[in-house]
Structure formats: C-alpha cells, structure tokens
Amino acid sequence: MIPAIFVFTYLVIVLYIGIFAFRRSAHREEAEDYFLAGRSLGPYVFLFSLFGTNMTAFAILGSSGHAFNNGIVTFGLMASSSALIIPLSLFLIGTRVWALGKKYGFITPVQMFRDRWECSHIGTVIFVVQAAFLIPYIIIGVMGGGTALSAISGGRVPFWFGGALVAMVVMSYVFFGGMRGTAWVNTFQTVLFLSFGAIALVVIGIGMGGFHQSAEALLGSPATAPLLTRERISPLFFFSYTFIPLSSIAFPHITIFCLTARKMNQFKKTVILYPFCMLALWMPCVFLGVMANRMNDVPQIQEKIEARRALAIEGPSLTPDERDALREKMVADDVLLLLLDRYAPIWLAGLLGAGIMAAVMASDSQILALSTMFTEDVFAFYGGKKRFGEAAQVHTGRLFIVLITIVAYAVALRAPQNIFDLAVQYAFSGYAALAPLLVAALFWKRSTKWGALASTVWAALSVAAVAVFQYLVPAPAPGPPVVMWSIAGVEVLSRTPGGTAVFGLMPVVPMTIISALLLIAVSLRTAKPDATTLKRYFPGSR
C-alpha cells in the first residue's frame, strides 16, 4: 500500500500545481489566456510540456507491454521513427502554425483552416472528425490510470476507482489551470517520468543480477530468442509504422500547443532535444519489457507467457472467442509495475509508480484541446461568444471539460481492448490521414476547402471501415494472415493477428496517401481561395 500512498501524494501535488496556475493567472476570464496560456510559454516548459503531451499511458505501459510480447521491434516501430518525424514536423509545420497564430490570433487549427480556405461548415466537419478521433486518446488516459493505480496498489485499488480518481484529478487541474496549469503539470510530469526510465533500469538491473545473463538466457530459448530480433515482423509492416508519427502534428492538442510558445525560438530546443527525450523514456521501457520474459517466478507474468505459448501452438484450432480470451490474458501493460514490485524497494517502487502515473495522466492536454475546439470552433463561431461574452466562453470550456471526462470514464469502464491497439488503430491512423490538411494549408496555394473536405471525409470513413472490418473478421492465430481479397496472387486486403494489412502495409499508409491524393485531385477541380487570402498566407509568391 506504501507505493499507492506515494502515488496519492503525487496526485495531490499535480492538483496543487493546477490550482496554483489558476491563482497566478491575471486574465483568467480571457479565452487566449485560458486556452493558450496567453501564448507565453518559455523554452523548457514548451519542450517538456510538448513531450509530455505526446506521451500517454501508451509510452510507458503500452510500450513495455508491447515489447514484452513482440520484442525489441517496439523501439524501432514507434520511438526511433517518432524521433525523426515528430521534430521534423514541428520544424516544418509547427513553426508556421505558430507564426500564423501569433499574427492572426488563431487558437485552434480549424480557425486557421476556415480562414485559409474561406469556409465555415467544412471547418465544422473537420472539427467533428478531429474530436471523434481524439476521444479514444482521452480514454487511454483513463484506462491507463485505472490499470496503473490498481497494479501499484497490488489490486487493492480497483480499476474503476483508480480510473475515476485519475480522471477527477486531471479534470480538476485542467478545469482550474487551463493551458497554463496543464503545461506546468506536464513539465513536472515529464521530468518525473524521464527520471523514471533511468532509475528503473538501474534498480531492476541490480535486482536481476545484471542483464547479461537474462539476455543470454532469452537468446538460448527458441521461444524467446526472436524477441531480441525483428524476424517476426515483416519489413513492410515496419516501414508502415513510420507513417504513424505523422499523426502527432495533426493531433489538435499538439497543433494548439504550437501556439503557446512565446517566441519561435522556443521551437529550437524542442526540435533538437526531442529525440533525446524519446531515447531516455522508450529505451528503458522497451528493454525492460523484453527482459520481463525472464521473470518466470512471477505468477502474473507466467500466466501471460503461457497464454502466448498457447495462442501460438493451439491458436489455429481455437475458436475466435477462445483466441480473444488468450489475447486478453497476454495483455502486458502492467509488466513494468510487476518488475518494480519484484525488484525495487517498496519506497522506490512508490516513487517510480508516481513516475508511471505522470505518463499515464497525459490525457490532460487532449481534454483541454477538445474543450478549446468546442468553445472556439462551435460555441464562439456560431455566435455564443457574441451573445454571452468571453467569460461565458471560458465557463463553457470548463463545463465541457467536465462532460468529456465523464463520457471518457464511462467508455473506459466498458472498453476491453488493450491500450496499444486502441490508440494505434483509431486515433493515430486517423490523424495521420489528416496530416495532409496541414501540409496543404501551409505549403500549397492551390489547395481548396473542397479538397480539405474530401480528405477529411476519407479519413473518417477509412477509420470506420478498418474498425468495421476488424469487428466482422476475427483476428487469426499468430502466423500467416487471412487473405480476404487478392488480385493475381497479390494480397490486397488481409486480416492479420494484430490488425489489418493492405498490400502487406498497415492501413495508415493507404489512408494517408489516398487522403493526400484526394486533397490534390479535388482541389485542382475546384475554385481556389481569393487572391487577398492567398497573399496573406503566401506573401512572397506571385
């Protein structure tokens, strides 16, 4: 129970930071101050907060759980590709969004799209799709909170209570502190969970008597040796994953966050140091996740390994429901917590548990972003601000935060799918398919609102299609995929054990490419925005 006490103390601290931010805010009834911290964040708060915003429960719990079952490939799939794509997108897109936001007062990406493409209701469609993709991401936070608190307390705190407590704390500091409170809490959290990785690695390494023997033992067993290579993953699948980080800049909470920097120079440190932050957090989590396969003496881990073995050997002869039951048992999002429980002294396990909670609670920015989008893109845009005033707009934002939290919590209680799948299949792929919108708005003069609409509708439909497909066609046992459609021997559409494959690629690749092609094709066939609008966005061009 001592680790849980550390975590509760941590929750009180972040709550206090949020309330402190509220008290320090001189213009708390102004939308720009509440939603963007008055565009005033300094370089380190900007770096740590942006990084913390990008890292969710997925970063610590999901990554180690994925590495436990899939091996070292997890780092190459998500961490090293993100270390390239995310800073690059901040460099190319984030800086431009910042400049336009500063110049024209944009608070949300939809405001920019409406102005850039001279549209109104199409902007609302973009808002709806962005919001629909964001909600699963918020649910991850609540689920992660429940899982983490339950595991840290050794099962004494039930999932429903842990999730409710985390959701309540997050809601409170976002409610009071707005962007300033969220950024400060995120900075504190990021420092905490970046320290977590190194400390956990050392403590668990000492506890295991060094990693050399464990690594050799894993290599010595035919069941675990592939976890130290990538032989079970196809190169096409690995390549596909590099499209996923495109989602980062298209996530509204990241685009909105780009508007909070005081100066454009604030991006410099973030762009350069972001890869190091990825390394510091992901490398220990992935490595420890793989090493956890050596903990045969922990019953929970033994059970997961056994379920994995049964699925691999008996999978083809089992029913889809039986396979799903085994997959449920294989979910390893609590594996790091089990390692800490086994090897760390109890007080340190508590401290590290707080570090895990720090990553888990990154849903704050998404909740704030959704509230910002609703109040700016819907409430203010459709006349609410004029009728009720700016203070009412901020109050509406706060009310919306409460509503989102309640809905996310209710869904989290019923959603059985593991954190990693939920995030990747719905939110990440959907936003990656929306990334062409930002690129077109900022770099392509000829792009139009109809092109943007086509791209947005495609992103929504394709995500829905993948979800329906995976619901209707049960996941096969580990091994070759179930081919649903092939042309001349080429596999076009397949159901894989982990999801869907299109020409052997993850769906995110065709989703993003077709989204971009649709945007181009429809834009070229429709009227471009007015010359005066284009001149404001492309002042140097003819």
Add this chain to the structure above:
Amino acid sequence: MVADKFGQTRSNSAKLAVKRALLLIIVGGLYILHQDFWFWRAARPLVFGFIPIGLFYHGCYTVATAIVMWLLVKHAWPSHLEEGAGDERGVDGATGRGAPPRPIPPPSVAANREGTEK
C-alpha cells in the same frame, strides 16, 4: 558594381540551394536508414553484453536524428516567419503576466469573433 552585386546575390542563392539540397538528402537518407534490414534477424553482438544489436542501432539512430535536427535548426531555420508575427510583446514566459496585446485577426476570424457566420 551592380554586376558584382548581382553576381554575389546569385552566388548566395546557389549556395543556399546547395545547402538545402544537402539537408534534404541528409533527412531523406536518415529516413531510409530507419529500415535497417541488415540487422533484421541478428541479435548478436550483444552490445555491453546485454543490448541486442538491433536495439542498439535504433538507439544510435535516435541520437543521429538529434544531430540532424541540430543541423536543420542551424542552417535552415525559417526566421522569416517571425517577421510580422509580433513576438516582441515582452511577456513573462513563466507566469504569463503582462497581458499581451491581441494580434490582428484576419477578416474571417474577426467575423467569427463577432459571431457572424460566413
């Protein structure tokens, strides 16, 4: 004199173009290097006795991305974007104190702020 100046400008433009092309090649090369098929099936050597080579490679790759980002920031920073962005507002970054003057909204945002739908 004018011809010299013109020639110098052309030379600077050419240098800039070469620099940009080089940076583009470096970034493209880095993207390709992510697909390290050469370590696909290899776990050994275990670097420091315990890190599989494939994982170590991607750790090094991550450090290399930081170096490339530094190059981009140093040689291709889009400083022109700051012109007219009004970042000389002098707000305290830590506290946000000192209300910044509002930026001038474009016509469509101004209309929205008045609650007028286009």
